[in-house]
Ligand SMILES: Nc1ccn([C@@H]2O[C@H](COP(=O)(O)OP(=O)(O)O)[C@@H](O)[C@H]2O)c(=O)n1
């Protein structure tokens with residue numbers, strides 16, 4: 396009898412201990428679940444913020460509107476392009492004779508910006524204007540005109556309800572570095588062990604090359620960044636006058652100069668234009684830039700005559716690169732230091748527009764050259780029939796521009812057949828255009844922190860799995876507790892504590 400009673404007491408104590416243990420686990424489980432739930436869901440916010448950047452390029456101005464979730468602005472890859480508008484007409488530097496009209500030329504696109512951004516966000520939306528090589532050249536040739544143009548656009552932008560942050564000419568180094576930041580930010584390369592892309596930007600009046608390198612021999616070409624917890628040591632260079640429109644002027648002026656004195660320049664035969672192409676040009680339109688020397692002629696016009704001979708064109712274009720002098724271990728051209736290119740590159744702006752038009756964005760360097768050779772050999776009439784909707788001015792120049800791009804990449808920057816395929820010709824990454832504007836805004840709004848921002852405790856998938864497992868465990872414990880509670884005692888009665 397005593398033994399039975401002892402057993403019963405022992406059983407009761409055991410059951411009690413089990414129930415207490417299970418209850419403690421249930422309570423702990425709930426506390427853990429609530430804590431994780433609160434921490435994980437903290438940044439759930441769908442408020443958007445906006446920023447506007449105007450890219451005042453040499454050929455035209457574009458207005459870009461960016462948006463990002465307000466709570467996540469320091470996370471890489473969160474800022475996206477919401478809207479882009481191309482200003483009609485030429486770039487702001489073309490207003491040098493009538494600077495007061497430069498501002499109003501932006502009206503249509505600025506009105507679009509007002510529509511695209513919710514009204515309650517207008518006053519807090521920063522707006523920046525950055526001018527590039529067209530304005531750098533105007534500043535060199537006519538400083539006061541460049542100041543008047545900037546004043547005009549600055550005043551005009553301030554008539555809008557946005558938070559005006561200035562209109563200025565950005566340096567070639569900034570243009571290169573911010574293009575590099577844009578490409579890598581959009582590709583989510585920051586804050587990871589992954590390597591970065593180099594950036595190649597071709598404009599109408601300048602071109603930039605930027606990539607990560609270990610060794611830079613010239614301080615003018617160095618920029619260091621610490622982004623999302625990683626250090627980046629960049630090589631960058633901007634070649635003023637080596638945008639495709641200025642190179643065309645340089646190349647034409649060289650041909651004119653080599654003819655000058657021999658004969659009257661009535662016709663200028665050009666291997667880079669299609670056979671049958673025949674257009675009257677003014678000397679002024681070639682010699683109106685600080686990139687080409689002066690020429691004193693009594694004549695005003697000449698006839699630009701196409702020959703359509705790619706190899707000769709290649710020879711002429713090569714002459715714009717001075718390759719002989721280099722005081723560093725390696726150079727690109729014109730005595731400018733450049734380490735050997737390595738890794739992947741994103742080539743955008745006119746690199747993309749021209750190569751895409753010519754269907755040369757994929758394939759080997761040899762293939763690109765032979766396809767371009769075939770294209771350049773097509774008569775002008777055939778070309779016009781093939782592309783009736785492309786403006787003749789642009790259509791006429793693709794043979795020259797394609798040749799310039801291949802020559803710049805091979806002879807200028809020293810890409811070879813072996814690393815040609817590391818160049819990707821890109822227009823957009825996701826929804827956003829590749830270019831310097833996004834990187835410029837990220838930098839000025841401090842949205843690229845030096846250290847990586849805090850991440851959620853668990854990735855979303857891990858969080859859901861963890862919560863499911865925890866719920867399952869708690870449920871099992873509840874069932875177990877219930878079973879223990881309701882277990883029949885030895886006397887046939889239910890056990891009651
Ligand atoms: N759809 C387009 C747009 C621009 N472009 C060219 O791309 C270049 C853009 O240069 P830009 O205006 O940004 O000039 P930079 O100030 O950057 O030198 C110009 O040469 C335009 O003619 C093109 O070939 N196709």
Ligand SMILES: [Ca+2]
Nearest residue numbers: 452527598744
């Ligand atoms: Ca540009």
